[in-house]
Amino acid sequence: MNRTLYTALFYLGLPLVAIRLWLRSRKAPAYAKRIGERFSYGMPSLQPGGIWVHAVSVGESIAAAPMIRALLQRYPQLPITVTCMTPTGSERIHALFGDEPRIQHCYLPYDVPCAAARFLDRAQPKLAVIMETELWPNHIHQCAKRGIPVALANGRLSERSARGYGRFSKLTAPMLAEMSFFAVQTEAEAQRFRDLGARPETVEVTGSIKFDLTIDPQLLQRANALRGQWQALERPVWIAASTHEGEDAVVLDAHRRLLTNYPNALLILVPRHPERFNSVFELCQREGFATVRRSTGANVEAHTSVLLGDTMGELLFLYALADSAFVGGSLVPNGGHNL
Missing domain, CATH: 3.40.50.11720 (3-Deoxy-D-manno-octulosonic-acid transferase, N-terminal domain)
Structure with a gap:
């Protein structure tokens, strides 16, 4: 296939492109x-x-x-x-x-x-x-x-x-x-x-x-200060970030098992795509986890089990809040993400 044929096919496919945009815009x-x-x-x-x-x-x-x-x-x-x-x-x-x-x-x-x-x-x-x-x-x-x-x-x-x-x-x-x-x-x-x-x-x-990439030297200090504000300096905190559809339920099941031995553990769950923020929040609630949305600015309390990372541009800071991390994309046939 040369560029002329490629271009012709692209023009013919523009209606499909429009349909794809419409479908994506629904979420x-x-x-x-x-x-x-x-x-x-x-x-x-x-x-x-x-x-x-x-x-x-x-x-x-x-x-x-x-x-x-x-x-x-x-x-x-x-x-x-x-x-x-x-x-x-x-x-x-x-x-x-x-x-x-x-x-x-x-x-x-x-x-x-x-x-x-x-x-x-x-x-x-x-x-x-x-x-x-x-x-x-x-x-x-x-x-x-x-x-x-x-x-x-x-x-x-x-x-x-x-x-x-x-x-x-x-x-x-x-x-x-x-x-x-x-x-x-x-x-x-x-x-x-x-x-x-x-x-x-x-x-x-x-x-x-x-x-x-240069990391702000104040990042860890700000993260430590926020954990102190949450009175969570001694809590085990882990993050599951860039998760795809199908992974969140697995992550929440792992968190439920973790709570058996570490009842004060906190999960920071960050879906990769913003259109999934609401559905993942609803999933956390259905599964019975006390969940706080980061976008609300509300404090994480002692009874909070999951912090939903539903903001943009904060992922590096959310990683800094955690003691250990899981990077999503590998529990479904997506290929994983670059650590």
């Missing part, structure tokens, strides 16, 4: 908003001529933060346009950079030539930086047509994903050849990009950018 109403941006219409005013960074969702936005801050320092005269694809990613970008006047944000339009062209005509970036593996053939081709170099940052490519890309070599190889630089995490991934068509001189192993 997460934010998906029904800013739809025009997904086609390069109704976009916010963008100052042209800067650097464009694409981070598909929350995890990539957090990983990109040190790089974006470094770009702000190194190029003080340039605006930086940060795009994503999800409402949660958008919220995270606003939380990270909402006070920075040189950061401008919008959704990345879908990968059809007309939408990609309109976006680039508005942003006119001098450089495009894509986080991890969010590669869109038409966006990359439109950049190449305009002479805009495209770099992949924190690149990763599993063996399984490489096989998937390899099945569409007529689409993948020209796309990778049009890119200017690949900063990838490991040599194995570097070789996979080369095998798929990336020019060898453009591929470099740089390690994972996630290790460049």
Whole structure:
């Protein structure tokens, strides 16, 4: 499949994309908003001529933060346009950079030539930086047509994903050849990009950018102070974070067993997707756990058994509150999450 066939199929699939947005908006109403941006219409005013960074969702936005801050320092005269694809990613970008006047944000339009062209005509970036593996053939081709170099940052490519890309070599190889630089995490991934068509001189192993994340030295102090406010300094506290549907019941069952030996144990339960906050809270109540929602700001009392982490941008702080942690995604066929 070449890019022409890919584009035709994408256009034909747009009604399905619309249906998917509608279905997702039933659980997460934010998906029904800013739809025009997904086609390069109704976009916010963008100052042209800067650097464009694409981070598909929350995890990539957090990983990109040190790089974006470094770009702000190194190029003080340039605006930086940060795009994503999800409402949660958008919220995270606003939380990270909402006070920075040189950061401008919008959704990345879908990968059809007309939408990609309109976006680039508005942003006119001098450089495009894509986080991890969010590669869109038409966006990359439109950049190449305009002479805009495209770099992949924190690149990763599993063996399984490489096989998937390899099945569409007529689409993948020209796309990778049009890119200017690949900063990838490991040599194995570097070789996979080369095998798929990336020019060898453009591929470099740089390690994972996630290790460049700087943690606020006050974080543990604030967490300790809050536990003191809860009179929970001596309570065993554990967190189950980024859980998916089907995992919460298992976690709560484990917590019930834990309470047999540690009756004062506290569980911090953090669903990965905001649209599940209400249903998980109802599950905790049905299972008979005294539950406090973090979003209410209410104190955790001695009888509280579960704290539901239903806020955005606080996960690092919630981890700091806990003595031990379980990272979700591995109790269902999802593949787990990067620790």
